[in-house]
Amino acid sequence: MRLSPTEEAAHATRDDEPASAKWRDFALWCAIPVIIVVLLRVFVFGMYVIPSRSMEDTIMPGDRVVTTKLASHIQKLQRGDIVVFKDPANWLANEPNANSSFLIKRLIGLPGDTVACKGPGYPVTINGVAIHEESYLKPGVEPSSFAFQEHVTAGHLFVMGDNRANSADSRYHQNDGDEGLVPVNDVVGVAFLRYWPLNRIGWLSAHHDVFARVPEPANE
Structure with a gap:
């Protein structure tokens, strides 16, 4: 299926995203649960x-x-x-x-x-x-x-x-x-x-x- 010009641009943008940014996003999503657990441990449990x-x-x-x-x-x-x-x-x-x-x-x-x-x-x-x-x-x-x-x-x-x-x-x-x-x-x-x-x-x-x-x- 052929992509529209808009979809092709978006796809190209994602492919061109620097590896460092991807790792930053991955680290952020990993850190959030850890931070929540630590806060619960310190203040609630x-x-x-x-x-x-x-x-x-x-x-x-x-x-x-x-x-x-x-x-x-x-x-x-x-x-x-x-x-x-x-x-x-x-x-x-x-x-x-x-x-x-x-x-x-x-x-x-x-x-x-x-x-x-x-x-x-x-x-x-x-x-x-x-x-x-x-x-x-x-x-x-x-x-x-x-x-x-x-x-x-x-x-x-x-x-x-x-x-x-x-x-x-x-x-x-x-x-x-x-x-x-x-x-x-x-x-x-x-x-x-x-x-x-x-x-x-x-x-x-x-x-x-x-x-x-x-x-x-x-x-x-």
């Missing part, structure tokens, strides 16, 4: 390697998780969220496997809540209502092996590991400056996906339904 057993069997040592970085700023934190936070009061000092300054636990108490447990054989209560944690607690582990009660002050959170038998969480740090509580501003993300190892890839559930019957604090 975080990736962490789990070193300890404190969140078994939900998260195992060596698992790698993805978090949202916008959690405490845009996204409203909820009871049950799996939160990554900065070490609030040197909690990691006695952790032999600690290789970063971040911890990961499940958010149990929000500001204004009173979190308590009477000890072995009893459930954790929040604002006087028992929560049933079988859906995420490590099988065979008590909700708490000792009694405690903590009022969560403004701007703070009460956190616990899913493996309560091996989790130095808010219960164990009640003599520090914040009485074992985590400042909301120290939360750097909410974990929502396990991406490694390949045979354990999957979404991480917050189990918000466990906390559905918990009333709001009386003073809130």
